[in-house]
Amino acid sequence: MMNRWQYFKRLAPLMAIMALVLAACGREDLSTLNPQGPVAEEQFDLMVTAIVIMSLVIVVVFAICLYVIIRFRRRKGDKSIPKQVEGSHKLEIVWTVIPIILLIILGVPTVQSVFNLAKDYSNDPDAVKVIVTSHQYWWEFEYPELGIKTAQELVIPTGKTIWIEAKTADVLHSFWIPSLAGKIDTNPGGNTNYMYFSAPKEGVYLGKCAELCGPSHGLMDFKVKSVDPASFDRWATAIKEPVALPSDPAIAEVFESKCLTCHAVGAFGGPAFPNLTGIGSRESVAGILVNVEADDKQYEHEDTVYNNLYKWIKDPEAVKPGNLMSNQYDLTDEEIEGIAQYLSELTLDFEQ
C-alpha cells in the first residue's frame, strides 16, 4: 500500500508536466491536446493518464534495453559460452503483475468515462437538441425544437449541453470536433448514434469528417460556432425571418431556376442540399474556403466571402472533387457574379 502511494506521489508532478507540454501542442480550435470543453477535457485527462503510464513503461524498457546492449556486447574473439538460464519464475511473475496493476490504474477511469460519456440528455429540457446528418461532402444541422435547418456551421450557445443525434444520408461519415468532443460515426439505416458536449467559451471550433467517404473526404470540414445564449436566441430568430430574393429580376430568375432546385433560402427552394440562409455570415464557404477580410488573406483557401462564393459556384469540382453540385447548371460569368454578390450579402446579424 505504502508503495502505491509513493508511486502516485511521484506520478502527480509528472502528470502535471506532461499536461503542460502536451497542452502547448496545436491550435486551440482544433487540437485534442488543447481541450476547450468538459467532454474533450475528460478525454484529455484519460489520454494524459495513459501517456504517463506508457511513458513509464517505455522508459523502463529502454533503460533495460540500453543497459543490456552496452553491458553484454560480445568482445572481439570472445568464445566463451554464457550460462544457459531457463528463466525465473519470480521475475516472470513480477512482469506479469506490474502490467496488470498499471492496466487497473488505466482501466478504472476508462470504464467510468465510457459510461459517463454515454449519458443520455434526450429528455433534458435544458439541452439543445441537434440532428446531425452527414452527406457526401457536407453537414446538415437540424434543431428539431427550434424548427431550424442549416448547413456547414453548427451554432451553439455557450455553456449549454448540446445533444447530438447523428445519422447519414449516404455512406459512413464520422462527426469529429477534436477540441470539444471527440467523434461519433454517422451510420446509415436505423443505427442512430448519440453524443453530447458543451463549449463554455465563445469561439469557432473546427470540425472534421473522420471516416473515408469518397474523394473529398479530407475536405469535409465544418465549424462549430459557440456564441453567448442571447446571441444564440437572436440567431435562432434571425434565421427564421423571411429572405428576399435577389433584387435584380434577371439574377433572381436564374437563382430560382438554377440554384433553388436543390438549395433553400428562407421559405424558397428545396431542402435536398445545403440550406443557404445566412450564408454570408458563415465562417466559410463549402466548409473549407475560409472567409476573411481582403487584407487578411494568408493562405490559398482564404479569401473574401464574395470571392469564395464566386470561386465555388464557378467550379465546385475544383474545390471539392466528386461533389454532387458539379456540372448541375450552366451560368454566365455575370450571373455567377450577381448570385455571389447576393449570397455574400445574405447575412444574419446576431452576434453582440
Add this chain to the structure above:
Amino acid sequence: MDWLTTVDHKKIGILYLIAGGFFFLVGGLEAILIRIQLWKPQNDFVGADTYNELLTMHGTTMIFLAAMPVIFALMNAVIPLQIGARDVAFPFVNSLGFWTFLFGGILLNVSWIVGDVPDAGWTAYAPLAGSTYSNDHGMDYYVLGLQIAGIGTLIGGINFLVTIINMRAPGMTFMRMPMFTWSAFITSALILFAFPALTVGLAALMFDRLFEANFFDPSAGGNAVLWEHIFWIFGHPEVYILILPAFGIISEVISTFSRKRLFGYSSMVFATILIGFLGFMVWAHHMFTTGLGPVANALFSIATMLIAVPTGIKIFNWLFTMWGGSISFKSPNLFAVGFIPTFVMGGVTGVMLAAAPADFQYHDSYFVVAHFHYVIVGGLVLGLFSGVHYWWPKMFGRILNEGLAQLTFWTFFIGFHLTFFVQHFLGLMGMPRRIWQYLDGLGFNEMNLISTIGALLMGLGTIIFLINVVVTSVKPKNAPADPWEDGRTLEWTIPSPPPEYNFAQTPLVRGYDAYWKEKQDGHSGMTPAEPLGPIHMPSPSILPFFMGLGFFIAGFGFMYAPDWGHFLGTDLTVGHAIGIVGLLMVLICMLLRSVIDDHGFHIEEDEIKRDLGGKA
C-alpha cells in the same frame, strides 16, 4: 519450368519471397506517392480519386500481398527444417496455395492497368464499397482478388497446422519446438479461424456487388455495421497473424546472437497462445465510435488492454535473454534488437487506443496511422528483415553482404522513426487519416514534410537491400551449414542450401534447442533416428499453376459479365462464358489430380551417400 511445377517447400518459400518482395515494392511505391502528395498543404500532385486508389491499394497490397507472403516464405523455408521433416504435409496443396495467392494478387493489380482501381480503403466499409457508391469495377477487383488470394492463405495455414502436428522428428515434443515453429503454429490456427470470416464477408459483398443482393445495403434492409463486424472479426486476428511470426523470428535471432537459451521458454509459449486467443476477443476495439454502446465499449476496452500482459511477458523475456549473454550485432540481430524498443512504442499506443473514450479522439486520425505502422513496419517489417538476413544463407547458400545490411538497417530504421513518430502528434492535433489534402495554416505542414523525408529514407534503405541481394547473388554459394556459428535449431545441422530431401536421416531430438544440446555434449551433428535408406519424394506438378490461372480467369470473367454482350445469342454473357471456362479449368485440374495415380519417386541411397560424401 522447374519453378512452375515445384512442390518442394524450399523452392515454394523462395517463390513466396520473390512474389511477396515484388508486392512490397509495389506497395512501397504507392506509399511514397501518398507521402509525396502530403508533403505540403493543398498539394495537387495526384488527384483526389487517385489518392484514394493509392491509399486503398497500398493498404491492401501491404497486408495481403506483401507481409503475409513473406511470412509464408519464411515459414515454408524454415518450418520443415526446424522440426526435422522432409517437406510439408501436403506439398501439392502448398504449391496450390502459392499459385492462388499469386494469381489473386495479380488480379487485384490488373485494376491499375484497367483503370478501375479499388478506392474504398483496405477495410472496404459498406456502403461506400457497395455498388451504389463504387459503381466502377474497382471494388470488384478487391473482392475477387482477395477471395482468390485468401484461398491460398487458408490452405497454406491448414497445411502448416498438419505439418507441425504430424511431422515433427522423433523426440521433438511440443515443448521442445523452436519458438518460430510455435508462432507459425499459432498463426496457422488463427488463419484457420479468421480467414473463413473474411471469405464469408467477401462472398456477401460479392453478392451485393455482382448479383444485387443487399447484405450491407441499409436502403434495402441490409446493415452496414454488419460488414464492420465481419471485417474485424477477420481483421483483428489478421494483425496477430502478422505479428506472431515476427515474435517467433525475434526469439530465434536474439537467442542465437546472444549465445543464450531463450529466457522463460514456457512462458513464451503460453504468452503466444494467450495472444492468439485474445486476438479473437477484441475485434470491436476497431469500432468504439461505431456506437455499440457503453457496455460493449467497456468490455472490449478491458479485453484489449489485457493483451498487453502477455505481450509484456515476451518483451521482458527477450530483454532477459540478452541479459548476461554474449551479444553479437550482426545484421539479423541488429534488426531484432531494433525491433524491441520500436515494437514497444507501437504496443503502448495500442493500449492508449484501447481506452474507448480516448479513442473517440484518436480513431481515424493520424495517431492511428502512427500506431499501426509502429506495429506493422516497426514490428513486423523489422522482424521480417531480421528473419530474411538470418535465414538467407540457409535458403540460398550465400551470406548477405554485412556492410550493406548494416547500412540498410540504419537508413530504414532512422527513416521509419522520422516518418511515423511525428504522425502521433499530427493525429492528436486534429489531422484525420485517409485525407487527400490538408489545409494550410493548421500547423500540420512541418511534420508532414518530416514524415515525407522519412519515407524517402525508408525507400532508400529498401533500395540498398535490393542492391545487397543482387551483389550477393553473384557471389559463390559457399555458406557453411551453420553460418552464424551459434545455430541452436535443426535447420543449422544440414547444408546450406539443404538437399531436396532436407535430412538424409531424420534426426533424433534430445532436448530443447536440439542442435545446441548436441554441440554442448561434444557431438558434431545430430544422432540419426533411422538408418540410411531411399527417400520417397512427391512428384512435381503443373496442376496448381493452372488451378490458380483458372481462378484468375473465372474471377475476371464474372466481374465483367454485366458489361459484355451475350454469348452466341444465348442468355449467357461472354463474361459468364469466360468465367465458366475458368472454373472448368479448375475442376478439370482437380479431376486430373484425383484420377492420376502418382506415387512420386525415390531418391536412392547411393545418391544420398554421394551428397554426404561430397560435403564431408
